[in-house]
Amino acid sequence: MNLPADFVTRTRRLLGEADFAALTEALKKETPVSIRINQDKCSSVPAGSTPVPWCPEGYYLSGRPSFTFDPLFHAGCYYVQEASSMFLAQALRQYVHEPVVMLDLCAAPGGKSTLARSVLPEGSLLVANEVMRNRSQVLAENLIKWGHPEVIVTNNDPADFTELGPLFDVLLTDVPCSGEGMFRKDEVAVQEWSIDNVDTCWQRQRRILRDIWPCLKTGGLLVYSTCTYNREENEDNVAWIVRELGAEVLPLEVQPEWHITGNLTEEEFPVYRFLPHKTTGEGLFLAVLRKTSEEDRECARVKPAGKSAKKGKGGKTQVLQVPREMQNWICEAEKYVLKVEDTEAVAFPAAYGEVYELLKSRLKVLHAGITLGEWKGKDWQPSHTLAMSTTFQRDTFPQAELTYEQAIAYLRKEAVVLPPEVSKGYVTLTYRGSVLGFAKNIGNRANNLYPQEWRIRSGYLPEIIPDLFG
Numbered sequence: 001m002n003l004p005a006d007f008v009t010r011t012r013r014l015l016g017e018a019d020f021a022a023l024t025e026a027l028k029k030e031t032p033v034s035i036r037i038n039q040d041k042c043s044s045v046p047a048g049s050t051p052v053p054w055c056p057e058g059y060y061l062s063g064r065p066s067f068t069f070d071p072l073f074h075a076g077c078y079y080v081q082e083a084s085s086m087f088l089a090q091a092l093r094q095y096v097h098e099p100v101v102m103l104d105l106c107a108a109p110g111g112k113s114t115l116a117r118s119v120l121p122e123g124s125l126l127v128a129n130e131v132m133r134n135r136s137q138v139l140a141e142n143l144i145k146w147g148h149p150e151v152i153v154t155n156n157d158p159a160d161f162t163e164l165g166p167l168f169d170v171l172l173t174d175v176p177c178s179g180e181g182m183f184r185k186d187e188v189a190v191q192e193w194s195i196d197n198v199d200t201c202w203q204r205q206r207r208i209l210r211d212i213w214p215c216l217k218t219g220g221l222l223v224y225s226t227c228t229y230n231r232e233e234n235e236d237n238v239a240w241i242v243r244e245l246g247a248e249v250l251p252l253e254v255q256p257e258w259h260i261t262g263n264l265t266e267e268e269f270p271v272y273r274f275l276p277h278k279t280t281g282e283g284l285f286l287a288v289l290r291k292t293s294e295e296d297r298e299c300a301r302v303k304p305a306g307k308s309a310k311k312g313k314g315g316k317t318q319v320l321q322v323p324r325e326m327q328n329w330i331c332e333a334e335k336y337v338l339k340v341e342d343t344e345a346v347a348f349p350a351a352y353g354e355v356y357e358l359l360k361s362r363l364k365v366l367h368a369g370i371t372l373g374e375w376k377g378k379d380w381q382p383s384h385t386l387a388m389s390t391t392f393q394r395d396t397f398p399q400a401e402l403t404y405e406q407a408i409a410y411l412r413k414e415a416v417v418l419p420p421e422v423s424k425g426y427v428t429l430t431y432r433g434s435v436l437g438f439a440k441n442i443g444n445r446a447n448n449l450y451p452q453e454w455r456i457r458s459g460y461l462p463e464i465i466p467d468l469f470g
């Protein structure tokens with residue numbers, strides 16, 4: 001790897017000669033592979049793995065299996081995430097003990113959102129946002145697979161949130177950065193690095209923070225993180241938040257054997273740096289702040305729908321209603337409001353109905369709660385979101401367990417033939433007991449209801465079946 005000369009000069013000055021030499025040695029080594037288990041779906045420990053010390057759900061693997069060809073990956077049983085990023089778990093576990101409304105502002109592809117969703121106290125709502133359209137679709141896909149119902153995914157610029165006012169108790173800004181900590185994983189990050197880009201990044205980060213600051217309640221928590229080393233995007237920005245926006249920096253409980261590095265500037269506040277030559281993972285910077293400045297505005301209200309109120313397909317006002325029996329498709333249905341949106345039946349946690357309506361009236365919401373099914377003219381076809389949901393009532397539909405080859409064929413959206421004893425109609429397909437999705441069994445074959453845009457596009461089939469859990 002050819003490190004840019006300016007990066008070498010600046011990072012050597014920041015870390016000191018010995019640490020910089022150790023860092024460059026570490027960058028020549030293989031990137032460690034780690035996954036985080038979705039404990040709502042899977043209780044196994046990966047075979048031959050070692051735990052990630054700061055995150056009980058995280059494990060380092062001894063190699064890199066072909067995740068794409070592991071059906072359990074598509075079932076949302078685990079997320080492939082580099083280990084340093086899992087440190088967010090420590091911050092949330094230490095400071096969040098009551099149900100909260102959290103916003104993950106720069107959330108795609110969803111590593112930290114899925115983590116937050118697992119760690120937040122039950123009864124919390126997570127709003128995950130991504131400004132880039134394509135990336136927001138991936139974010140929605142990953143959160144749907146993760147399966148937690150108390151989630152909203154939006155696709156907005158941070159400035160679109162400002163007018164909402166102090167809605168959130170916890171805010172995560174995992175901001176776009178110059179990516180110095182990703183050099184080992186991502187050659188493009190090396191090529192795109194320049195001093196000019198570092199300057200663009202820290203200025204953009206401040207703009208993002210200024211735009212979103214009014215949305216954090218006084219006393220609320222901001223987790224600020226980057227995957228870069230320079231001080232401008234890290235300590236200098238944290239000092240700026242304290243000074244200009246009004247916040248105090250909070251300490252985290254860490255163990256000495258994690259070898260986390262602290263503040264590298266003359267300032268004294270606590271920050272947490274993961275350097276690849278000291279901790280097993282990629283470069284990460286994280287700081288936790290509490291908002292001290294008072295907000296003088298109230299939360300925004302739902303914008304009244306204009307003339308363009310939602311109409312059904314064909315321009316007619318919706319007359320569809322959610323049939324009673326659909327309540328049986330999810331566990332604890334009494335906690336949800338069920339309603340029809342366009343041609344879909346949606347269940348959303350009743351406790352957060354007002355927040356949902358507010359966000360829908362002001363932002364671009366891509367996904368919320370559980371999409372139960374879609375009206376197909378004659379019947380309600382169960383949705384893939386329902387199949388992935390941790391609240392899915394598994395005995396609603398007959399189930400059929402697939403072999404490995406059948407599971408991969410299903411995930412490629414090929415036709416599936418089910419054994420003759422499987423009933424006709426909608427069937428839940430499983431692999432090693434985990435739900436993969438639905439098919440409609442018509443006897444001689446089953447129509448594949450896997451989402452077209454999520455299908456495995458490669459025709460390759462690995463010789464060795466990925467078997468993370470032994």
Ligand SMILES: C[S@@+](CC[C@H](N)C(=O)[O-])C[C@H]1O[C@@H](n2cnc3c(N)ncnc32)[C@H](O)[C@@H]1O
Binds near residue numbers: 085108109174177208
């Ligand atoms: C470091 S990545 C987020 C990674 C994510 N938190 C995770 O753990 O999977 C930063 C994200 O910020 C988004 N982004 C880029 N420009 C932005 C902007 N001006 N405002 C907000 N987000 C932006 C990028 O598209 C990217 O998805």
